Structure formats: structure tokens, C-alpha cells
Amino acid sequence: MSAEPIIQISHLQKQFGDHRVLDDINLSVSKGEVVSVIGASGSGKSTMLRCINLLETPTAGEILFHGVDVTSKENDLQKYRASVGMVFQQFNLFNNMTALENCTLGQIKVLKRSKEEAKEIAMTYLRKVGMEQFINAKPAQLSGGQKQRVAIARSLAMSPEMLLFDEPTSALDPQMVGEVLTVMRQLASEGLTMIVVTHEMAFARDVSSRVVYMEGGVICEDDVPSVIFKKPNNPKTAAFLERFFAN
Amino acid sequence: MYHQSKRFFRFFAVLFCAVLLLAALSALPAAAAEGTEAQSGDPGFFGNVWKIITEKYPLLLRGVGETMLISLVGTVAGLLIGMLTGVLRTAPYSKNAVVRFLHKLLNRIISVYVEIFRGTPMMVQAMVIYWGYAFATGGNTLPLIPSGIFIVSINTGAYMAEIVRGGIISIDKGQFEGAASIGMSHGQTMLSVIIPQVMRNILPSVSNEFVINIKDTSVLNVIGVTELYYFAGIIKRETFKTFETYLVVCIIYFILTFSVTRLLRLAEKKLAGKDSYTIFGSQSDPEAEIKVEKEEPDYVS
Numbered sequence: 001m002s003a004e005p006i007i008q009i010s011h012l013q014k015q016f017g018d019h020r021v022l023d024d025i026n027l028s029v030s031k032g033e034v035v036s037v038i039g040a041s042g043s044g045k046s047t048m049l050r051c052i053n054l055l056e057t058p059t060a061g062e063i064l065f066h067g068v069d070v071t072s073k074e075n076d077l078q079k080y081r082a083s084v085g086m087v088f089q090q091f092n093l094f095n096n097m098t099a100l101e102n103c104t105l106g107q108i109k110v111l112k113r114s115k116e117e118a119k120e121i122a123m124t125y126l127r128k129v130g131m132e133q134f135i136n137a138k139p140a141q142l143s144g145g146q147k148q149r150v151a152i153a154r155s156l157a158m159s160p161e162m163l164l165f166d167e168p169t170s171a172l173d174p175q176m177v178g179e180v181l182t183v184m185r186q187l188a189s190e191g192l193t194m195i196v197v198t199h200e201m202a203f204a205r206d207v208s209s210r211v212v213y214m215e216g217g218v219i220c221e222d223d224v225p226s227v228i229f230k231k232p233n234n235p236k237t238a239a240f241l242e243r244f245f246a247n
Numbered sequence: 248m249y250h251q252s253k254r255f256f257r258f259f260a261v262l263f264c265a266v267l268l269l270a271a272l273s274a275l276p277a278a279a280a281e282g283t284e285a286q287s288g289d290p291g292f293f294g295n296v297w298k299i300i301t302e303k304y305p306l307l308l309r310g311v312g313e314t315m316l317i318s319l320v321g322t323v324a325g326l327l328i329g330m331l332t333g334v335l336r337t338a339p340y341s342k343n344a345v346v347r348f349l350h351k352l353l354n355r356i357i358s359v360y361v362e363i364f365r366g367t368p369m370m371v372q373a374m375v376i377y378w379g380y381a382f383a384t385g386g387n388t389l390p391l392i393p394s395g396i397f398i399v400s401i402n403t404g405a406y407m408a409e410i411v412r413g414g415i416i417s418i419d420k421g422q423f424e425g426a427a428s429i430g431m432s433h434g435q436t437m438l439s440v441i442i443p444q445v446m447r448n449i450l451p452s453v454s455n456e457f458v459i460n461i462k463d464t465s466v467l468n469v470i471g472v473t474e475l476y477y478f479a480g481i482i483k484r485e486t487f488k489t490f491e492t493y494l495v496v497c498i499i500y501f502i503l504t505f506s507v508t509r510l511l512r513l514a515e516k517k518l519a520g521k522d523s524y525t526i527f528g529s530q531s532d533p534e535a536e537i538k539v540e541k542e543e544p545d546y547v548s
């Protein structure tokens with residue numbers, strides 16, 4: 001691991017009413033790392049990402065961004081979210097806007113870039129994800145894979161330090177999973193810091209620098225892919241992977 | 248172009264038939280009575296209708312003008328009230344205790360306003376507001392047309408408040424989260440992402456409110472607003488032809504609401520947007536844009 005972590009989570013806890021969904025989560029992610037998060041449905045993976053992006057407010061614990069508590073007053077929430085973007089399972093593109101407008105809106109409103117600059121930057125990333133032909137299309141006119149690629153471009157256009165992916169390929173038809181994973185592999189190889197919640201084990205094994213296994217709101221194991229997939233230290237991890245590959 | 252003119256033609260054909268049908272239906276009893284009256288120099292039913300139209304058209308036109316003015320401005324103002332209250336009522340509460348208290352108080356006031364104005368007849372609201380002002384100021388009365396506009400506006404606002412709130416709530420939560428995830432504030436999200444979608448979704452309800460207002464401004468005659476129905480009363484008293492007068496006014500109301508309905512439906516279609524988009528042009532020939540239809544999945548390579 002390299003020196004200073006971008007995100008440092010300690011003793012993070014999240015409760016919905018009486019239901020404790022996250023318990024004592026400790027995780028730190030440094031520049032250039034790709035951390036895959038695996039685990040059964042309901043284990044709290046999404047909630048953890050949503051806490052990092054502050055779509056959910058943590059009940060207890062600390063999330064530090066470059067050493068600053070993200071829930072504190074010193075942290076500019078809007079700037080912070082621009083630097084730690086999020087890609088959703090359901091894309092969440094703006095339905096009333098074209099692909100290009102989706103990628104310029106945040107730049108203009110949050111980063112106060114000029115229209116021309118925002119458009120130029122948006123085009124760069126739309127080209128990177130292979131969507132430059134479709135800049136005039138509305139989300140309803142795009143396939144799932146295309147929507148997800150635009151959503152990735154929208155987050156990249158905010159010049160983030162890190163992106164959070166919440167099962168980015170889970171809502172896609174099988175033939176469209178590849179086009180999105182290809183983009184993500186490329187981003188990883190270019191050194192973008194990412195936390196990826198995924199059920200794509202090949203991606204987790206080949207692309208990530210670390211794999212985190214979650215169960216029941218707890219991080220059971222956090223190690224390099226070779227350990228997690230070949231000889232996991234926690235029997236729970238082994239059991240999960242066994243069940244996963246049996247299906 | 249061709250498509251548009253055909254639609255226009257059909258619109259007037261339907262309108263014409265409707266007017267003819269109404270006239271024919273109403274002529275039946277009148278025609279029976281005509282035999283006895285024809286000798287005494289009475290111009291007959293159609294003659295009377297024609298006389299009302301040709302001799303009283305200045306009054307009718309003025310009535311139409313004021314009816315349309317009051318209902319149009321009232322609907323737009325009502326929509327603005329609905330937007331403001333809808334945005335307020337769906338906004339998250341502030342962390343600041345004072346702001347949060349004021350916000351909750353305002354939401355309460357809005358709820359009371361909505362309940363009262365939806366739960367009482369506009370005719371009664373008109374009397375209470377108009378004469379209430381006179382009572383409070385010791386006999387002063389407000390100018391009539393602004394009063395009419397005010398009454399229709401706040402009445403419509405109560406309905407619009409619910410329409411807009413429903414429209415905002417029905418927008419997928421993902422739209423808010425997508426915006427939040429790139430750092431947009433709630434206000435920015437509302438303005439750029441949510442309101443445009445809400446506007447498009449509620450346009451049919453807004454059209455509906457407009458049509459209701461065209462008809463319901465007729466109740467404003469109780470405070471003497473000179474809209475169409477008020478002039479109908481004047482014409483009746485001048486001509487002593489009650490049935491003929493109100494038949495003419497009825498047909499005018501129908502033409503107004505029917506035209507407005509059709510026009511707004513066209514606007515809805517326009518707002519729904521195109522089904523196709525243009526592929527971003529090739530570098531050699533920026534003019535050569537390829538049309539891609541929505542239903543064509545083949546472009547996925």
C-alpha cells in the first residue's frame with residue numbers, strides 16, 4: 001500500500017432504526033488502488049458505498065477524506081461528492097437530458113466550469129467510454145450498457161479522485177456486461193482509484209489490487225485477490241466463494 | 248407540414264359538426280312553436296340566435312376576452328403557486344433549528360390553505376374574499392378583474408399544489424441520487440433535473456385545470472366580474488330571449504374549451520420530444536447526420 005490513503009474508514013456503523021446494517025467497518029483506500037467488494041445480497045455492500053458518498057449518514061464511526069472527517073463542517077459536501085463519484089446499478093442518468101448534457105450539468109453547476117470547457121471535457125470522457133456517437137441521445141433511447149457507460153463518463157467528467165461502483169453490471173443483459181467491464185478495466189489500468197461492489201469474480205480476481213469480503217454488515221476479510229480466491233484465511237469467505245462458484 | 252394541416256382540418260370539421268348538432272337539437276322544440284309566431288313578425292328561433300350573435304357580438308367578445316384573460320392568468324399563477332409550494336413541501340428539512348421550524352410552519356400553512364380552498368366552492372370563496380375586503384376596509388371594494396384573477400389564482404393554486412407535489416414525489420429517487428452523487432445541491436437538482444420532468448408529466452393536469460377555469464370563471468358573476476356569463480345575463484335582459492342567449496353562450500364556452508384542449512394536446516406532443524436522435528456527425532462531413540429510430544436496436548455493435 002502506498003503512503004497516504006484517500007479514504008480512511010474507521011469503526012463505521014450504520015443503523016436503520018433498530019436494524020444494524022454496518023458494524024465496525026474499517027477500510028482504507030490509497031491512490032491507484034482498485035478495491036473489489038464481494039458478498040451476498042443484503043450484506044451491506046451498497047450501504048457502505050452510500051455512506052462513503054454520504055447518500056446515507058453514518059450512525060457512528062469516521063470517514064476521513066485526506067484526513068478530514070467528511071461529516072464535519074470543514075468538508076464541502078458538494079466538492080467532496082464531485083471528487084468521490086458514484087456509479088449506480090440503475091445508472092440514474094437524468095432522463096430529461098441528452099448524454100452530453102448529463103455529462104456537462106455537474107461540471108457547470110458544481111465545478112463552475114464554462115459551458116465550452118464542460119463540453120470539451122464531457123466529449124473527452126464520452127469518447128473514452130465509446131459513446132461519442134450518442135451524445136444527442138436521451139437515456140430512454142440507449143441500451144443498458146450504453147446508459148452505464150454514459151453514467152461512468154458523467155462521473156469521470158467531474159475530475160474525481162476516486163469512483164465508487166455499486167454493482168454496475170448487475171442490471172445489464174449478459175451481452176452488455178462486457179462493454180462496461182472493458183471500460184472499467186481500462187480505467188483501472190490508467191490508475192483510477194476505485195471501490196467496486198461486484199459479482200463479477202473474474203473482474204475482482206484480475207483487476208483489483210484488493211478484495212474485501214462482507215457478510216452481515218461486517219468486513220470478514222480484506223486481502224489481495226490471490227489470497228481471497230486461492231486460500232482465504234476466513235472460512236466464511238471460502239464458504240461464500242464455494243457457494244458462488246457452485247451455482 | 249401535410250400532417251399538421253390534416254390535423255387542423257379534422258379539428259375544425261369536428262368543431263363544425265358539434266355546433267351543428269347542438270343547434271339542430273335545440274331547434275326541435277323551437278321549430279314546433281314557430282308556426283304560431285311566424286306571422287307576428289317574430290324572426291323565429293334561428294333569426295333570434297342570429298340577431299344575438301350579430302347585434303350583441305361586442306358584448307360577447309368582451310366577455311370571451313375577460314373569461315380567457317382571467318382563466319389563463321389564473322391558471323399560470325396557480326401553477327406558479329403549485330410549483331413554489333410543491334418545491335417547499337418536498338424540500339429536506341435544514342439542520343438549522345430556526346430554519347427547520349419556519350419550514351415546518353410554512354408546510355403546515357400550505358396544508359391548511361390547500362384543504363380550505365379545495366374544500367369550499369369557488370363561488371363562495373369569491374364572495375368571502377371580495378366582501379371580506381370591503382368589510383375589513385369599511386366599504387372599499389377591489390377592482391373586479393384583478394379580484395377575479397386573484398380568486399381564480401389562489402383557488403387553482405390549491406389544486407396545483409397537490410398536482411405538483413404528486414409530480415415531484417413520483418419522480419424516481421434515482422434522479423435525486425444521481426445528481427447528489429456528482430455534488431449537485433437539492434436546489435440545483437430541482438431546477439435542472441426534477442422540475443423539467445415534473446412539468447412534462449403534469450402538463451395534462453395543467454391543461455385540465457385551464458379548461459376547468461374557463462368554465463368556472465362563470466361563477467365570478469356573483470361579484471360582478473364582466474366575464475362571458477355576466478354578459479349573457481345582460482343580453483338576456485335586453486333581448487328577453489333567455490334560451491337563445493344561453494345557447495349561444497354555451498356554444499361559445501364549448502368552442503373555447505375544445506380549442507384549448509386541442510392546442511394543449513399539441514403542446515404536450517411537442518414537449519414529449521422526438522423519438523429519434525442524430526448520430527454525432529462524421530469528421531469528413533458534419534452535414535451527414537444519420538437518423539436513428541428509437542425502435543431499432545441494430546446500432547449496438
Ligand SMILES: Nc1ncnc2c1ncn2[C@@H]1O[C@H](COP(=O)(O)OP(=O)(O)O)[C@@H](O)[C@H]1O
Pocket residue numbers: 016019021039040041042043044045046047048
Ligand atoms: N433505507 C433503508 N432502510 C432500511 N433498511 C435498509 C435500507 N437500505 C438498506 N437496508 C437494509 O440493509 C441491509 C443491507 O442492504 P444493502 O447495503 O443494500 O446490501 P447489499 O448491497 O450488500 O445487497 C439489508 O438488510 C437491507 O434490507
Ligand SMILES: [Mg+2]
Pocket residue numbers: 045046047166167
Ligand atoms: Mg446492493
